[in-house]
Amino acid sequence: MAEREVDRSVSQTVKAQLALRDQILSGALRPGERISELQAVETTGASRTPVRMALVRLEEEGLLEAIPSGGFMVKAFSERDISDSIELRGTLEGLAARFAAERGVSARELEPLKECLAAIDELLRQVPISIEAFSSYVTLNARFHALLTELSRSPPLIRQIDRASALPFASPSGFVMAQSALPEAQQILIIGQEHHRVVIDAIENREGARAEAIMREHARLAVRNLRLALRNRTHLDLLPALALIKSATD
Amino acid sequence: MAEREVDRSVSQTVKAQLALRDQILSGALRPGERISELQAVETTGASRTPVRMALVRLEEEGLLEAIPSGGFMVKAFSERDISDSIELRGTLEGLAARFAAERGVSARELEPLKECLAAIDELLRQVPISIEAFSSYVTLNARFHALLTELSRSPPLIRQIDRASALPFASPSGFVMAQSALPEAQQILIIGQEHHRVVIDAIENREGARAEAIMREHARLAVRNLRLALRNRTHLDLLPALALIKSATD
DNA sequence: TGTATGCGTTATGTATACAATAACGGAGAG
DNA sequence: CTCTCCGTTATTGTATACATAACGCATACA
Structure with missing residues (x-):
């Protein structure tokens, strides 16, 4: 699909990071839930590379947790x-x-x-x-x-x-x-x-x-x-x- | 080049991260120096995607600093x-x-x-x-x-x-x-x-x-x-x- | 001679194709 | 009826091609 609508005002990475953070904090993604890259690509509008960069950043921020077998899940807090x-x-x-x-x-x-x-x-x-x-x-x-x-x-x-x-x-x-x-x-x-x-x-x-x-x-x-x-x-x-x-x- | 030698025991991302950290801490890359992705690809043996993930992680760790116009540089400390x-x-x-x-x-x-x-x-x-x-x-x-x-x-x-x-x-x-x-x-x-x-x-x-x-x-x-x-x-x-x-x- | 502008080169940002692996389900045997 | 094994599928990890923006150099004009 070449007709992906692209907002060139901010980087795709930042856009994806903000969108994912919103999804997490709003509760759209529940704690413990695995975040699918493909799904994130669809909801954020960015492609997989910036989405992955955003996921790494969110992990470092503490909102996500890396799953040993691969991928990330929403962190849960006591x-x-x-x-x-x-x-x-x-x-x-x-x-x-x-x-x-x-x-x-x-x-x-x-x-x-x-x-x-x-x-x-x-x-x-x-x-x-x-x-x-x-x-x-x-x-x-x-x-x-x-x-x-x-x-x-x-x-x-x-x-x-x-x-x-x-x-x-x-x-x-x-x-x-x-x-x-x-x-x-x-x-x-x-x-x-x-x-x-x-x-x-x-x-x-x-x-x-x-x-x-x-x-x-x-x-x-x-x-x-x-x-x-x-x-x-x-x-x-x-x-x-x-x-x-x-x-x-x- | 298809004959890239690949070490499958650890992920390429981790390998790149370790290699880059070594380069920074050993002084091979001087503080303030810009890190070229291409150069990092050559020295670490990973391809650009894992190298970029490693760069993002190292930035979050505090060893690198993002350059506003793009890319990363080695952070300098007083x-x-x-x-x-x-x-x-x-x-x-x-x-x-x-x-x-x-x-x-x-x-x-x-x-x-x-x-x-x-x-x-x-x-x-x-x-x-x-x-x-x-x-x-x-x-x-x-x-x-x-x-x-x-x-x-x-x-x-x-x-x-x-x-x-x-x-x-x-x-x-x-x-x-x-x-x-x-x-x-x-x-x-x-x-x-x-x-x-x-x-x-x-x-x-x-x-x-x-x-x-x-x-x-x-x-x-x-x-x-x-x-x-x-x-x-x-x-x-x-x-x-x-x-x-x-x-x-x- | 100095400065400004434009073009070319290079590096980064992004997208996508490919490969490998892990998870899931079904089928067969005990 | 249940457990195990194998095959299929889906998802992640990796590589690379393409687009775009920045930097530098050279040339021309003031």
Whole structure:
């Protein structure tokens, strides 16, 4: 078939990677399910070579698992895998905060962080928070975490944090959304914002240990809340990525 | 050419990946240098498809960097990148030690760690240590760290530590070899062994915080020693992987 | 002499054909 | 009726051909 429609604006590899990731996170492909290359070729519109490159990348990202006899399957995660991933990310972010504090950060570099902080404050003034505001919160929070990571000025650490965030439930947006399933959601967001404020203060005052400690606490709080949220399964449709949890945890 | 000699014992992709990694770590390909696919095809004996898969994997490993206009180049690291990578790994291992301590480890699981410890003690009894003994030490030390990581029983964490060790200088073998360049090498090994002993003790007594702290100290020591070793550039041929340091640090 | 443009060469991105292997099903024997 | 073996089929692994974009060089014009 020569009349394959080709979108030349992005590479076929990237297109296939995005499409497959969507399929996985949306739950169209279930955990444990084998991904057929041919099927992926049909659904993504790319040919086998870019599809295979995308599969390799997704495996490295942690969303897929190589099958010894060949091919890939969608990875399945236990509840503990998820909480460990969040704690792992918190530990890495703690190190980033410490690096930032110890190495010093100019007022100008801290500016965007403070803007984020102020914007979130504004959102949280609403009681109860609206859906739109919550959506903005998710974006701003992710931005805050990304900026904080950057402050470490450590490419290897930034890279590792990015990798740790590849798992959707371990990303800032992911765990905020998981927490939102709880009745105390608003209170949780306010506490989280307090953490944000403290870490900036610690970095400004070059208190590495405090900066690190608060980010770890931030993550531990997220873990506790995730545990609670997983009890209230009814709300979990808020986090489609949780489709990745293996059903064995039921 | 149909008469390409093919080794069917391992996949061509793996073969290419190993061959390319060797070329990078041995310094045959210099940092910043662009890797030509065609050239890689010739040197590895695989065809372009497996070579490309290997390149993608090596990029994800952190040894290569994608060039925006296409293709890959050998990544270059600054001295700080290296020390950050070691500290990063130490932080992750600290978390692993804490998990092990908090979650509890049976005596049977601790057995192989203790065997490692005893074997290293045996080696360190030699003063000065022989080349062969040092080589055994490198292996045993890597084994100790791998076993400790496993004790965390956290697949996401184990995975992340493996990734952090992909950079050769950040692996246990890597930094031990870097330290060996120092005149105080033997003393350093003895201190490291003391750390190993403490972490096992902490895990046995379920002291998570102490187990974590000692692993982080272990890494910080390695960083300090690496800094010293980098001053004594004359000895650095002991660590071929240091070919990855960008010459800008001269 | 310097710069800009155009063409040619080379390398990468993509598609597909071919080969090998593993999984699955059916048939036959115990 | 069940287990095993063989054949078929489907899917992955590999190779290569083709398309396209980038780089460099040369030439011409300012």
